[in-house]
Amino acid sequence: MNFKRTEPIKTYKNPAFQRGFLxxxxxxxxxxxxxxxxxxxxxxxxxxxxxxxxAEKSEYDGYLIDRPNGLHRMQGYTQTDSSFGIIxxxxxxxxxxxxxxxxxxVPMKDFAQLERPVWWFRHNWFDCPDSSIAYxxxxxxxxxxxxxxxxxxxxxGHSLGGLIxxxxxxxxxxxxxxxxxAIAAPLKGMSRQLDECEPKERNIYLINKSVRYIQWRxxxxxxxxxxxxxxxxxxxILKNGKYVLLPKTWNExxxxxxxxxxxxxxxxx
Numbered sequence: 001m002n003f004k005r006t007e008p009i010k011t012y013k014n015p016a017f018q019r020g021f022l023x024x025x026x027x028x029x030x031x032x033x034x035x036x037x038x039x040x041x042x043x044x045x046x047x048x049x050x051x052x053x054x055a056e057k058s059e060y061d062g063y064l065i066d067r068p069n070g071l072h073r074m075q076g077y078t079q080t081d082s083s084f085g086i087i088x089x090x091x092x093x094x095x096x097x098x099x100x101x102x103x104x105x106v107p108m109k110d111f112a113q114l115e116r117p118v119w120w121f122r123h124n125w126f127d128c129p130d131s132s133i134a135y136x137x138x139x140x141x142x143x144x145x146x147x148x149x150x151x152x153x154x155x156x157g158h159s160l161g162g163l164i165x166x167x168x169x170x171x172x173x174x175x176x177x178x179x180x181x182a183i184a185a186p187l188k189g190m191s192r193q194l195d196e197c198e199p200k201e202r203n204i205y206l207i208n209k210s211v212r213y214i215q216w217r218x219x220x221x222x223x224x225x226x227x228x229x230x231x232x233x234x235x236x237i238l239k240n241g242k243y244v245l246l247p248k249t250w251n252e253x254x255x256x257x258x259x260x261x262x263x264x265x266x267x268x269x
Contacts, residue, residue: 044068048120050076050112053105064101064108064120065090071119071139077112082149085117089136091159092125092190103158103258110265117150119143125160128197129190133167140168144176152177158261159184159225162215169211169241179212181268184223184260186233187215204237213241216264218257219248225257 045067054060071087088108093100104120111118121139123132136155144150155178157165162185169180189201207213220232234243246255250263 048072048074050074050109052076053108055105055109057099057102060099060102060105062100064104065093065122067122069122069124069135071121071143074108074112074118074120078115079117080115082117083151084153085119085143085147085150086111086114086154086156087119087121087140089121089123089155089157089161089165090125091157091161103261107261107265110262110269114269117147121161123164129160129163129167129200130198132164133171136164136168137171140178141174144174152179154179154181156181156264157183157185159186159257160190161185163187163190166205166207166213166215169207169213170205172208172211175210177212178210179214180207181214181216181264183216183264184218184225184234184257185215186226187236188231188233202236204239205241207238207240209240211240213238215241215243216246216260217243218246218255218260222248222254223257223260 043066045063048064048067052063054063088104088111090101090104108118108120121136123135125132127135140153140155144153153176155165155168157163157180162182165180166182166185166187169178169182172178187202187205189199215234215238217232217234218226220226220229220234226233244267246260246263249255250259253259255263
């Protein structure tokens with residue numbers, strides 16, 4: 001590649017210094033040009049607007065996921081009752097998954113129709129579950145502290161998010177009323193865990209009595225995330241909670257891992 005010099009370059013008595021200066025200037029020019037053409041960095045959205053949620057899969061731009069970790073309140077819709085809030089917690093995504101967060105677009109739009117405040121909890125799915133559970137708990141405590149208009153919350157998690165909210169339901173000992181929904185969640189434990197994470201294989205969940213808890217189980221042989229497993233990873237004993245088994249099909253479609261969120265939202269409306 002030929003680079004045309006468009007301005008005089010200063011000369012220096014030390015030839016080695018001069019060569020280094022020239023190389024640095026050329027590299028900087030090339031790198032800036034590359035970034036401007038190909039846009040290597042992903043957007044880091046600070047807003048969460050209903051009209052920016054793209055429901056067409058081929059056009060989805062990662063809007064829900066491409067943002068900092070933490071709670072993000074959705075705006076851009078009518079909110080007639082702010083006393084009851086909803087928090088959505090996403091699951092795990094492989095690094096090369098092209099549509100991270102897309103399975104939540106329609107449910108988030110459905111939430112808006114309830115005209116209640118809605119928050120999206122973005123977390124690092126490569127973190128150890130214990131870290132994400134503690135982070136969610138602290139974020140919810142802060143949310144309640146700064147939003148005195150709230151008198152109750154729904155916390156809804158899918159897949160890994162369902163595991164996170166289920167463990168949160170065990171730990172929540174606050175008098176503030178919380179209802180937890182865990183959808184298509186591998187509550188027996190995660191196979192995709194970092195070496196430094198404490199290995200956990202669970203068979204029993206003891207839900208805190210201050211929490212209303214419902215687990216929504218897919219037919220695991222119909223669930224693309226679970227069907228390769230010998231046993232259903234959703235099959236655990238729930239103390240102070242209950243579970244609902246989803247049908248195999250819905251509207252003539254296989255009711256699998258991602259569609260399960262929409263089915264549950266349809267039941268909760």
